[in-house]
Every structure is written in C-alpha cells, then in structure tokens.
Amino acid sequence: MAGTLNFSPDDSYNAFITTCAEAPFGDGALAGIAVAIKDNLSTAGIQTTCASRILAGYIPPYDAHVVELLRGAGAAIVGKTNMDEFGMGSTTGTSAFGPTKNPVDPERVPGGSSGGSAAAVAAGLVPMALGSDAGGAIRCPAAFCGIVGFKPTPGRVSRYGLIAHTSSLEEIGPMARTVGDVSRLLSVIARYDPRDSTMVDRPYDHEPSADIKGLKVGIPEEYFGEGVDERVAEQVRTAVGVLEDLGADLVPVSIPGMRYALPAYSIICMSEASSNLARYDGVRYGPAVDTKKSWHEAYQDLRGEYLGVEARRRILLGTLTLSAGYAGRYYAKALAARRNIARDFERAFSDLDIIAGPTMPTVAFRPGEVTDPLALYRLDALTVPASLAGIPAISVPCGRIDNLPVGLQLMGRRFEDERIIDAAFAYEQEVRA
C-alpha cells in the first residue's frame, strides 16, 4: 500500500522548520504514519539546519540510520522540527527560525531542545516524532508539552547521521502521545548499525506490559528537594503513589554525586560542542566563506555572522574549559564527577529496579521569564544525571498544575529500557482508566 501522504499543517506553533507537502511512504510496521524528525537528523534530499543560519540550505546527501529504518518501515517523513540552535538550550528559543510555542499554552515555552518535535506531537500534527537528548532535550519538552519522551541506553540506537553536538552524551529517541507509540517507534529505530562504533547489538523488541507487582522503585531525596517547585514535587509524589497502588515497593535512596551533575554536564557538553562545531567553516557546506580573506579572518567573520549568541557563548566556554591551565580544573574534574554519578546510580540499582522523580523542576514558563544563561542551565538539574550515568530515562505525563503538564521521570539500569517502558505503561494505563 505504498503511496504519498499530503501534509500541509496549520503550523501556528512554529513546530516545523521544513515540511514535506507530499511525503512518500511504503509498506511496513509504520506504513503511512506521519513521523516528524528533529532538524539535527540527516534526511537525504530534505533541508537539515540544526536551526542554525550556518546550515540554512544544507541538503544532506544521505539519511541518518534511524531515518533509513523509518523509511524502511513505511513511515512518511513529513517534516523537520524546530529546536534550539544545535541543541543548545531548553526552550527552543535559540532557533534561528524563531521560537516554537507550547500547544498547551502558546504563551509558554515548549521546552527544548527537541521542542518542535514535542509541539508537533502535542498539537496533533503528527502521532510520533524523533528527538535527541544529551541532557534532557527529549524529556524536558515532553514534560512541558504533556507527551511521552524516551532517552534510550547509549548503544541501542545508532547516531549515524545525527549532526554531532555532544558526542559522549547525545542519544536519539522517540516522542509520542502514548507509551505504546513510543515503544512502537523505538522498536523500529533500535537496530544494530556498525557505522556507529559506540553501538551494542541489543535491538528493542518489546510489547509493553502493565504488570509491575513487586517492582522496587527508588525515590531519591535529591529529586524532591531544593530548587524543585513544591507543587511539582507533590504532583510527582502522587504519581509515584499510583505505582505503589499497582504493587510496586517504594524505597528511599540518595544520589549524593548529583550536586556536581549540572556543572559537570555543562563543562562536558560545552567542551565537546567547541570541538564538534569547529567543522562549520563555510567550506564544505553552509554559507560560502570569503576565499579572498585570510584563513582566520574569513572563519571568524563567517562564524560571528552565522552562529547565534548561545552557540558562540558555548563554543567560547568550551574552548576555555579545554585550554591550557583550565582543562585540569574543569574538564578532568567533570569526567571524575561523571564517573562518581554513574557509580552512585549503580550502587542504588544494586537493590532497586527503577528510580522515579520529576522530569523538570518547574512547569513550562513564559519566554523572557528565565533569561540568564546560568538560570537556564539549572533547568536541566533533574535530567542530566541519567545522561551522565548513561542510563535510560522516560518522561510520562502525570497530571497538571494550573493546566500546565508535569512529567514523571523513570530511570532504569543500563540496557533495561524495557523495564521503565513497562512502568510508564502501567502508570499510563492506570490513570487513563
């Protein structure tokens, strides 16, 4: 039943950078289903910008592995979604193509950086979308827009064709309105690909099960304390109570290394970004560099003109934290902090099955309410620990405060993605019933 899907949405939330009016599709598990793709995933023949002016007009000559798999499963690739420039932000406000609005309340941010994918799903323009998550970029917008978002264990989904930002942390993952659809999309994209050398051959083939009797759920005090909106904490405690009613055992736990998570994440992320983004020089792609100027002058002018202020701020900070005299103080310490956090989680998981807490410390806010770079980095406090520990995490909607969605975050052991999907599914089935 191959054919063409006509896709001309009323995109009043600015969820898309590019839409495909006539999207071809084929046979398979996702035959004819419209899927939106974050604009940092390479799509052959379809503009891919990372929401940056420095990549405007770039047409990838090849597909990312996940895009190949989607096409192979019959999905219709209907468009490329808005994001923070190169994924640098938690609001989708740093996009060179304008901010995305939150469909739940257009006066508020959708979260980020996969805000366009979340908004496209939340607005009902597509049933499912792909995002990417280095420190919460799938889970944050899923929480703010009231949908489900999943960051898999590193190694389960190939990053081939994902335009690099934070290579040691970033994962591709599914976003949808239900846990069932997230699981369905994951079973298409989690397939071995030797072109990503960090891959492990652990394909995902799982039907969600709502039976969580006897599941040991850790409740870390750090996720309900300082910096977390009291109403969000209360809402998530209620959600965790639902898991208990379903037969799970709640166990208090502590992740002491978490207090270093945010600075460690920021340092690693910016250091890697400063290296990864060195490739934007206007030579192989992007706006043409002025070949009459000298080497450094030409690149400085081009990158000053075409990269946004947050991208330039992070490249500069990353260059600083890797430079002589600073690398030992910042980058080496950040790697040590990452290992300590991974060990804290390992220790906690020695007698726990999953860990639960809020996804975000607040509900969606208004653009302009939080503008200081440091205050914005702090929003990732509850999502970066799972990234640093290299464990899977899902955000599932757990009610609203003043009509704004709250996300319940469930984290699991490495390669036990199935278990947190089951717990999220059990919760979702119970509260929908």
Place this chain on the structure above:
Amino acid sequence: MITESDIEHIAELADIGISKDEVPEFARQFNAILEYFSTIESVEGEGAPAAGAANAFREDEPRPCLPQEAVLANAGSTENGYIKAPRVM
C-alpha cells in the same frame, strides 16, 4: 577572573567573531558561570570515559563512498571538482 582581553583571546583561538559590544557582557557572564563550574574542584577521583565506551576497531578496507557531485553539492565555492577555501599562507 576572566578579563575582556581573555574573552578576545579565546574568541581568536576558537575562530569565533564577536562584536566589541559583546565583550564586556561575555566577560561578566563567564565569571559567573566559571564560579559555578568551580564547585566541581572538590570532586575526588579520576576521570573515565562515558559508561560503556570502548575503542572499536575494524579492518582498514575500502568501502563505497558518496559520488563526487554529492560531496561538492553543498560547498559554497568549488573549482574543477575541488572545494575552495581561504588562503592558509
């Protein structure tokens, strides 16, 4: 303490153009951000690669690659099948 001349020096290292007006603002923000980063100075232990990361080797065998036209298609400036870049010397 990061000074305005430090900001200008880092911008040169990174080949990032910044305007004169941005320098004082970046210096102010960087000092606040670095103060925050400094909280990790008390972290103990050695750094390690990301969880599960390991070197992966493969045989050095030629594989199919993109045709020349596809590789050049996105370049801003080309000549006789080559990509043009600014002068190095």
